[in-house]
Amino acid sequence: MRSYKYVGKPIPRQDVSKVFGDAIYAYDVKLPGMLYAKLVGSRYAHARIKGIDLSGALRVPGVVRVFAGDDFPFKVGLYAADRDVLARGKTLYYGQPVAGIVAETLQAAEEAAELIEVDYEPLKPVLTIEEALSPDAPIIHEEMSKYRHASFVYPKPGTNIANYLKLRKGDVSEGFRKADVVVEGVYREPLISHAYLENWVGTARVFHDGTVEIWSSHQSPFAVRHLLAASLGLPEGKVIVHHTFTGGGFGGKAGLLLEHIPVLFSMRLGGRPVRLELNREENFFFMAQRAGYLFRMRTGATKEGKLVAHYGEYYLDAGAYADYTVNIGRSVGFVPTGPYEIPNIHVDSVTVYTNKVPTTAFRGFGMQEMHFAFEQQMDKLAQELGIDALELRLRNAIVPGKSYLPTQVRVREDAGDPAGTMKRAAELIRLGKEIKKPKEPWKFRGVGMASFWKGPVQPSNAASSAIVKVNEDGSIDVLVGTGEMGQGTINALAQIVAEELGIPVEKVRVSPARSTDSVAYTWQTVGSRGLFSEGQALLRAIDDLKNQAKEIASLVFRVFRDEVEVSEGKACVKGKPWECITLAEMALGYTLPNGRAIHGPLIGRGSHVPSQTTYLDPETGKGEPKPFMTFGTGAVEVEVDLLTMRVKVLKAVTVLDTPVINPGLALGQVYGGAVMGISITLNEELKVDPEGRLLNPNFTDYKVARAEDIPDEMVAEFLGVGQKNAPYGAKGIGELTMIPWPAAIANAIHNAIGVRINELPITPDKLLQAVMRQRPELLEALEKELLEAS
Amino acid sequence: MASVLHFRTTLPNFTYRRPSSLNELLQLKAELGGEASLLAGGTDLLVDMRSGIRRPKVVVDVKGINELHLLEHTRDRGLVVGASVTLGELGRNELVRFKYPVLYGAIRKLADPSLRERATLAGNIANASPAADSVPPLLVYGAKLELASLRGRRQVPLREFFTGVKKTVMREDEVITKIIIPEPPEGSEGEYFKAVRTSEDLAVVGIAALFANKTEPRERIVRLGFASVAPTPLYMDSVEELFRRDAPINELIKEAIKLVLKEVNPITDVRATKEYRLHLVKYVTAYLLRKYLG
Numbered sequence A: 001m002r003s004y005k006y007v008g009k010p011i012p013r014q015d016v017s018k019v020f021g022d023a024i025y026a027y028d029v030k031l032p033g034m035l036y037a038k039l040v041g042s043r044y045a046h047a048r049i050k051g052i053d054l055s056g057a058l059r060v061p062g063v064v065r066v067f068a069g070d071d072f073p074f075k076v077g078l079y080a081a082d083r084d085v086l087a088r089g090k091t092l093y094y095g096q097p098v099a100g101i102v103a104e105t106l107q108a109a110e111e112a113a114e115l116i117e118v119d120y121e122p123l124k125p126v127l128t129i130e131e132a133l134s135p136d137a138p139i140i141h142e143e144m145s146k147y148r149h150a151s152f153v154y155p156k157p158g159t160n161i162a163n164y165l166k167l168r169k170g171d172v173s174e175g176f177r178k179a180d181v182v183v184e185g186v187y188r189e190p191l192i193s194h195a196y197l198e199n200w201v202g203t204a205r206v207f208h209d210g211t212v213e214i215w216s217s218h219q220s221p222f223a224v225r226h227l228l229a230a231s232l233g234l235p236e237g238k239v240i241v242h243h244t245f246t247g248g249g250f251g252g253k254a255g256l257l258l259e260h261i262p263v264l265f266s267m268r269l270g271g272r273p274v275r276l277e278l279n280r281e282e283n284f285f286f287m288a289q290r291a292g293y294l295f296r297m298r299t300g301a302t303k304e305g306k307l308v309a310h311y312g313e314y315y316l317d318a319g320a321y322a323d324y325t326v327n328i329g330r331s332v333g334f335v336p337t338g339p340y341e342i343p344n345i346h347v348d349s350v351t352v353y354t355n356k357v358p359t360t361a362f363r364g365f366g367m368q369e370m371h372f373a374f375e376q377q378m379d380k381l382a383q384e385l386g387i388d389a390l391e392l393r394l395r396n397a398i399v400p401g402k403s404y405l406p407t408q409v410r411v412r413e414d415a416g417d418p419a420g421t422m423k424r425a426a427e428l429i430r431l432g433k434e435i436k437k438p439k440e441p442w443k444f445r446g447v448g449m450a451s452f453w454k455g456p457v458q459p460s461n462a463a464s465s466a467i468v469k470v471n472e473d474g475s476i477d478v479l480v481g482t483g484e485m486g487q488g489t490i491n492a493l494a495q496i497v498a499e500e501l502g503i504p505v506e507k508v509r510v511s512p513a514r515s516t517d518s519v520a521y522t523w524q525t526v527g528s529r530g531l532f533s534e535g536q537a538l539l540r541a542i543d544d545l546k547n548q549a550k551e552i553a554s555l556v557f558r559v560f561r562d563e564v565e566v567s568e569g570k571a572c573v574k575g576k577p578w579e580c581i582t583l584a585e586m587a588l589g590y591t592l593p594n595g596r597a598i599h600g601p602l603i604g605r606g607s608h609v610p611s612q613t614t615y616l617d618p619e620t621g622k623g624e625p626k627p628f629m630t631f632g633t634g635a636v637e638v639e640v641d642l643l644t645m646r647v648k649v650l651k652a653v654t655v656l657d658t659p660v661i662n663p664g665l666a667l668g669q670v671y672g673g674a675v676m677g678i679s680i681t682l683n684e685e686l687k688v689d690p691e692g693r694l695l696n697p698n699f700t701d702y703k704v705a706r707a708e709d710i711p712d713e714m715v716a717e718f719l720g721v722g723q724k725n726a727p728y729g730a731k732g733i734g735e736l737t738m739i740p741w742p743a744a745i746a747n748a749i750h751n752a753i754g755v756r757i758n759e760l761p762i763t764p765d766k767l768l769q770a771v772m773r774q775r776p777e778l779l780e781a782l783e784k785e786l787l788e789a790s
Numbered sequence B: 001m002a003s004v005l006h007f008r009t010t011l012p013n014f015t016y017r018r019p020s021s022l023n024e025l026l027q028l029k030a031e032l033g034g035e036a037s038l039l040a041g042g043t044d045l046l047v048d049m050r051s052g053i054r055r056p057k058v059v060v061d062v063k064g065i066n067e068l069h070l071l072e073h074t075r076d077r078g079l080v081v082g083a084s085v086t087l088g089e090l091g092r093n094e095l096v097r098f099k100y101p102v103l104y105g106a107i108r109k110l111a112d113p114s115l116r117e118r119a120t121l122a123g124n125i126a127n128a129s130p131a132a133d134s135v136p137p138l139l140v141y142g143a144k145l146e147l148a149s150l151r152g153r154r155q156v157p158l159r160e161f162f163t164g165v166k167k168t169v170m171r172e173d174e175v176i177t178k179i180i181i182p183e184p185p186e187g188s189e190g191e192y193f194k195a196v197r198t199s200e201d202l203a204v205v206g207i208a209a210l211f212a213n214k215t216e217p218r219e220r221i222v223r224l225g226f227a228s229v230a231p232t233p234l235y236m237d238s239v240e241e242l243f244r245r246d247a248p249i250n251e252l253i254k255e256a257i258k259l260v261l262k263e264v265n266p267i268t269d270v271r272a273t274k275e276y277r278l279h280l281v282k283y284v285t286a287y288l289l290r291k292y293l294g
């Protein structure tokens, strides 16, 4: 990568300080006269509501109103409008909101909560993918045919199927005929939680003219605005969404969350402000979590190690609402394998409803889960073929400009460097080299790798825009619509502005706080698309601004516009560095010596919309789904302790092909992504009992890695192979950093003890079971060592 | 049971009292009995109040009573820990560290540093959780509790204190005033092994092991205490007796494991399966015995 003054430098964040408490979160927003809302949940995973008695709650002093399902006889949602505001007629999961209380204080609302009486007629809950698909399964969404669906979603009313996607490339039976080796596998991941630090909160009010205003904890202010408008039948122009700092999202705060609830309550209460704030348990029940997965795969290769066929049945356990998860079902269907060219692919990806907590997007959008399965298939093939795991990957890696995507379009010439990441990661983890043996005989070490790719899953026309304003002192304010939730995109955008205009980065402000009525539009802050999309819009806005500066200078110095250049915060006539006007001097336009003013304030604007992405064929999936793909490889060294059955990641290596704008923040993403991925691999799971009751809606038993669980050694490299239309070549990395870990760890465990684990999380319980089944001799050795040795 | 699920953010109303003498405290307890809950660090009590498991009318803070802040060591009584002494204080205490390494190890593995600055040793015991980390070490050190009420004071060996999950021999008007941990056996050593899911966790299984006079059968001390393997923390008398026998260590270890496996009765719950807990009990106990005796 060329060397720049600001771009490519680890410049600390320039925006508001969190450490000093300057950052404002949605939780901090309190309005005069504000009321408090409280939701109460169903005691049954699946039941008819025979009656509901709100009278006790209404008698509690301070209670203003109590709402139940029938108060809001419509559904809300994004891709599949399948959500009740409050359960109507039936409850679909344990904990589903059945009533909402509004009171003068939170305590009054909480006192009233216990007095709500619901009369249920329990129904059989559907708790697994297999149960949901069985022909005599109870139907969860009986009125699915009446739901509003996005055009690319294919539900099957009368079943529990929320979306059915087909991907067909080549001829898979022909492919398997050519295969010398075929490996099969069934892989599973449970429902998990995003476990972001900040629980959801939203405060809404309604003006006398019907304008709705809300502050909430979300990722994408404009998506919230659009979906609120669509769900409540309001014009977008009458909805103002305020974005503050968001305390983590990881996909769990994409789209519309619970914003409609305080808005609807406020509407019914004469517009008085209403706040709904969730505590941790409520956040587990009322916010959407991540889907569960089941993959059945068959993958074939020739004895030369060429992949020739892949057959897959993929299932997503979407829980009670599949609103956003239907699109993840599409995502894993369109990118159904790792970053390899496979000529023949046949995949069905089915998103199913169950009576569990609803699900939504999650960092990686299905790619971590799909790679967990596929990258183990690769290692199994390598073993069967007797080819080194790296070598097999290299023989099949996507070659930019030559290979074809599973969706049958050619991979762009400047797509990146998949093979480069594989080689480097293998080198850094010392794949195939001798591993140090721990001194305890019941500890084993192993290494494993997993390659991956991912790009944003977005509508073909997902747009973004940017506005750049110059202030009197020559400083710059940038208005963009991307959400700030810790990733630091806004810092990278500031660096781009500083670089392009040649001004100190301290003079550029990209405020993290924004409102939909005063910043530039962007579709969503998801899919690692922020920098790539906003960055392109911003570069155009800067160009626009520079052109205006050149225009002014050309009038002042009486030269042609293209004789003027903008750098070091000035517009100068080329070759005449004494003929310059600074940005500060023309911030509000320029006043000539005779007092006549020209142009007015400088304000650059830029828009971006991807030009290559297309719709995908409903029968085969053919088309261009993504504006970019980032390629990478992760590798780990693990230690398996058979005494405790715990797996420890000693070293984690990440190699990504893209250049980065800010290596400091990029490393932050890499470390955070690795820790999150490792935590998901080893601990995380939403557990339900046979009645469908969630057993661990808290951090006592939903275990998330802590500081001491971080691997001793984490290594990251960026190869700097950029995509031409990306800002400074930089593609997205936010989600990518957490994709490879489950697969790499599973492969490393196999390398260490010869045991294959197809299901997350890899808990001690599960490892014990697997060792007993696959390598009982390891336990016999432990017995001998500890109980028989003399 | 309420017919809806709800999770409080605020606490229900209660009266807060902060007596400044033990007598005042005992009077309150005598008057209110079970309606008053003692508040030490509150790291169990407040959790239970928010979740609705407990709903005391009166919350009595014990931290205002000087006598309960006592922490002293004498050769004849051992270590005396007042009921308001925090785990943080104990974890920084050099004497605890060098004289009672098994207890020290357990404290350093209990929750995290910030929580330990509030949580007390007395609270950990009184809460009577089968997973209480401080209890197995206190069992192997032969700790006693002093209980007090207006009726008087009595000492109860910790080994006789627990009667079930969250149940103890403490009467409604009684409070723990101090924990008395006798002088450990000369030259003793050992450790607390805590099996966890992540670096901060409640014990999936906890094993305290204390050893002294390893080579002299009749004088040999081998004491094992367990957490999270039964409805109460367990102390294994039978193992202590067994190791007084003059037999090859290997055989004694094998025999000890059999005894231990007979006495434990772990369950499958949200944290782990019974099978895995048994694996831990068996192999980790064997590992500890071998490490110190083998």
Ligand SMILES: Cc1cc2nc3c(=O)[nH]c(=O)nc-3n(C[C@H](O)[C@H](O)[C@H](O)COP(=O)(O)OP(=O)(O)OC[C@H]3O[C@@H](n4cnc5c(N)ncnc54)[C@H](O)[C@@H]3O)c2cc1C
Residues within 6 Å of the ligand: B037, B038, B039, B040, B041, B042, B043, B044, B045, B046, B047, B062, B083, B109, B110, B111, B112, B115, B118, B119, B120, B121, B122, B123, B124, B125, B126, B127, B131, B132, B133, B134, B174, B175, B176, B177, B201, B202, B203
């Ligand atoms: C995040 C978190 C992590 C935790 N991790 C662990 C862990 O790893 N291991 C572990 O063992 N525990 C753990 N705990 C539980 C808890 O912190 C400990 O049990 C702690 O020692 C309790 O002490 P406390 O002073 O906070 O008790 P409190 O909550 O004040 O009291 C606990 C109980 O004892 C009663 N009580 C208090 N003082 C007396 C007295 N003098 N006489 C009679 N009764 C009394 C109270 O009424 C109450 O019933 C954890 C708790 C939390 C919130």
